[in-house]
Amino acid sequence: MDNGREEKIQKPAYEKIVFVTGNAGKFAEIKEILASVGIEAVQEKGDYPEIQADDLEPIAAASAKAAADDLKIPVLVDDSGIFIKALNGFPGPYSRFVEDHLGNPRVLKLMENETNRDAYFKTVIAFCEPRKEPLTFSGIVEGKIAFEERGDEGFGFDPIFDYNGKTFGELGIEFKNTISHRKRALDKFIEWVKTV
Numbered sequence: 001m002d003n004g005r006e007e008k009i010q011k012p013a014y015e016k017i018v019f020v021t022g023n024a025g026k027f028a029e030i031k032e033i034l035a036s037v038g039i040e041a042v043q044e045k046g047d048y049p050e051i052q053a054d055d056l057e058p059i060a061a062a063s064a065k066a067a068a069d070d071l072k073i074p075v076l077v078d079d080s081g082i083f084i085k086a087l088n089g090f091p092g093p094y095s096r097f098v099e100d101h102l103g104n105p106r107v108l109k110l111m112e113n114e115t116n117r118d119a120y121f122k123t124v125i126a127f128c129e130p131r132k133e134p135l136t137f138s139g140i141v142e143g144k145i146a147f148e149e150r151g152d153e154g155f156g157f158d159p160i161f162d163y164n165g166k167t168f169g170e171l172g173i174e175f176k177n178t179i180s181h182r183k184r185a186l187d188k189f190i191e192w193v194k195t196v
């Protein structure tokens with residue numbers, strides 16, 4: 001059909017995009033998800049400031065804006081966290097700090113006497129062009145905090161995040177990439193990028 005618009009909505013506007021992250025595990029997942037729709041992700045390891053906030057949207061947005069204005073190119077940023085119900089959402093936006101300073105064994109210790117094991121992972125993907133305002137796309141996956149670490153795939157909290165009886169550490173990246181918080185956030189970005 002001689003209809004430029006129809007073609008436009010099928011094809012992402014970006015064939016290649018810079019993803020700013022220092023986290024190799026995150027980048028491996030992102031690269032695979034974007035490759036499946038024909039977008040090549042290129043990692044930029046710049047370490048931009050992360051603001052303090054109660055949720056992840058403003059953190060991802062501020063980092064993406066700082067990176068886009070500094071690098072002078074459009075960028076994607078991913079800010080993620082694990083939110084544990086019995087701990088009122090902790091560590092949430094402080095997940096990096098808790099991973100570095102406590103680690104999974106001490107998170108499990110905090111959960112020792114808790115019967116409510118509900119938790120969710122959240123990712124906010126922020127896209128920003130230089131001197132423009134950032135856009136954010138979020139994704140969540142619900143699960144439970146396991147009683148012990150299981151599986152050695154994935155990264156971060158994956159070995160203690162139980163999804164329907166198996167941890168993300170046991171399920172591995174291929175399955176994780178079909179249902180994860182990151183996949184759900186990136187799907188929203190992909191839908192948007194097809195319309196621009």
Ligand SMILES: O=c1[nH]c(=O)c2ncn([C@@H]3O[C@H](COP(=O)(O)OP(=O)(O)OP(=O)(O)O)[C@@H](O)[C@H]3O)c2[nH]1
Binds near residue numbers: 023082156
């Ligand atoms: O088990 C996990 N499964 C995941 O899917 C996942 N995604 C992120 N994380 C961890 O949560 C914190 C986010 O902090 P974060 O978004 O600031 O990332 P980061 O500092 O590691 O990298 P950067 O992108 O900021 O450079 C870090 O400790 C990450 O390791 C995950 N843990």
Ligand SMILES: [Mg+2]
Binds near residue numbers: 050096
């Ligand atoms: Mg970080």
